[in-house]
Amino acid sequence: MPAFWHWFVAAGTIVFIIWCIWLISWSAKQGPQNVADDDLVGHKWDGDLEEWNNPAPKWWLYLYFITIAWSIGYLIAFPGLGSFQGMLGWSQEGQYEAEMQYAAETYEPIYAEFAAMDFDALTKNPDALALGKSLFASYCTTCHGSDARGAVGYPNLTDDNWQWGDTEQAITTSIGQGRNAIMTPWGQILGSDETVTNMANYVRSLSGLAEADEAAQAMATQFTTLCGACHMPDGTGNPLLGAPNLTDDVWLYGSSVDVVSTTIAEGRSGQMPAHGDLFGDNRTKILAAYVYSLSQE
Numbered sequence: 001m002p003a004f005w006h007w008f009v010a011a012g013t014i015v016f017i018i019w020c021i022w023l024i025s026w027s028a029k030q031g032p033q034n035v036a037d038d039d040l041v042g043h044k045w046d047g048d049l050e051e052w053n054n055p056a057p058k059w060w061l062y063l064y065f066i067t068i069a070w071s072i073g074y075l076i077a078f079p080g081l082g083s084f085q086g087m088l089g090w091s092q093e094g095q096y097e098a099e100m101q102y103a104a105e106t107y108e109p110i111y112a113e114f115a116a117m118d119f120d121a122l123t124k125n126p127d128a129l130a131l132g133k134s135l136f137a138s139y140c141t142t143c144h145g146s147d148a149r150g151a152v153g154y155p156n157l158t159d160d161n162w163q164w165g166d167t168e169q170a171i172t173t174s175i176g177q178g179r180n181a182i183m184t185p186w187g188q189i190l191g192s193d194e195t196v197t198n199m200a201n202y203v204r205s206l207s208g209l210a211e212a213d214e215a216a217q218a219m220a221t222q223f224t225t226l227c228g229a230c231h232m233p234d235g236t237g238n239p240l241l242g243a244p245n246l247t248d249d250v251w252l253y254g255s256s257v258d259v260v261s262t263t264i265a266e267g268r269s270g271q272m273p274a275h276g277d278l279f280g281d282n283r284t285k286i287l288a289a290y291v292y293s294l295s296q297e
């Protein structure tokens with residue numbers, strides 16, 4: 001804070017406190033108001049509500065002085081008077097850091113103990129799972145839902161279907177580094193809405209949603225060349241690229257002809273944000289074990 005503002009704020013505060021002291025002492029010295037009727041001031045509300053001509057009670061007055069004394073004590077002890085830091089040396093950042101350090105010292109050893117465990121064992125350890133559950137509730141439910149069942153565009157984490165893989169490595173990477181799915185748009189390349197619809201029908205036939213008619217059947221070659229690189233020629237997907245299996249009945253964006261056509265024509269790019277910096281390795285592993293356990297129930 002520049003010196004001018006320091007003095008501006010400090011002087012303003014001190015002058016204001018002095019003014020409060022003066023005002024209260026001054027008004028305490030005033031006797032009853034000088035009005036014709038000694039008992040009543042003469043104001044009247046609602047027909048029968050009148051103001052008596054009495055000074056404020058003493059305890060009321062003392063309360064004012066106590067609050068003023070309190071404010072002076074407070075301004076000496078804590079920051080508040082311009083850039084003066086206060087005698088106690090308290091600061092918001094200091095308190096935050098002390099709390100974070102306390103949390104790290106208290107909980108890090110517990111995280112470390114869990115993280116040292118074998119992943120399989122961790123997925124069955126009730127204490128680790130309870131910890132994972134509370135982390136999930138705080139950080140993941142906004143997107144994946146409080147029951148982890150996801151929504152359109154947000155994968156269901158309770159099923160045994162993994163877009164990016166179900167190994168310890170794959171799940172910790174999904175959580176720690178995030179995922180950036182890239183399904184490029186194919187509308188232009190396929191040329192017409194009709195071809196896109198035929199391709200959608202072919203894709204739907206892979207999972208048995210519909211019989212492929214002749215026009216859809218004819219897309220098989222194009223599927224292999226255009227889509228097979230990511231989804232594999234038989235459509236079973238590739239977790240390394242996050243390309244979903246198109247032969248099962250799990251759909252991230254929906255399975256109707258319209259939705260599948262939109263996916264194909266416009267592409268999709270789901271994003272899972274990285275949480276590694278926030279959690280550190282230990283908590284990421286605990287969370288991964290919890291997420292994996294959901295798919296095993």
Ligand code: HEC
Pocket residue numbers: 181182183184186199203223226227228229230231241242243244246250251252253254260263264268269270271
């Ligand atoms: C570059 C790799 C790549 C190619 C090539 C590709 N896809 Fe995809 N596809 C993906 C990825 C990655 C996703 C997941 C998108 C997401 O999660 O947001 C996806 C998603 C989809 C989905 C949505 C599945 C669901 O569960 O909702 C469909 C349908 C699909 N692709 C069809 C196709 C078709 C048809 C082609 C060829 C015309 C094709 N893809 C070509 C990578 C690819």
Ligand code: HEC
Pocket residue numbers: 136139140141142143144153154155157161162163164165171174175179180181242269270271272273275287291
């Ligand atoms: C901002 C929304 C958002 C938040 C918050 C979020 N996720 Fe995700 N997550 C996604 C999306 C979207 C995907 C799918 C990305 C894609 O299309 O490939 C995903 C994918 C995943 C996957 C991969 C699933 C698979 O089938 O391979 C895992 C595991 C996961 N999230 C776990 C978590 C955990 C644990 C948290 C909490 C730390 C979390 N996510 C927080 C949006 C989110």
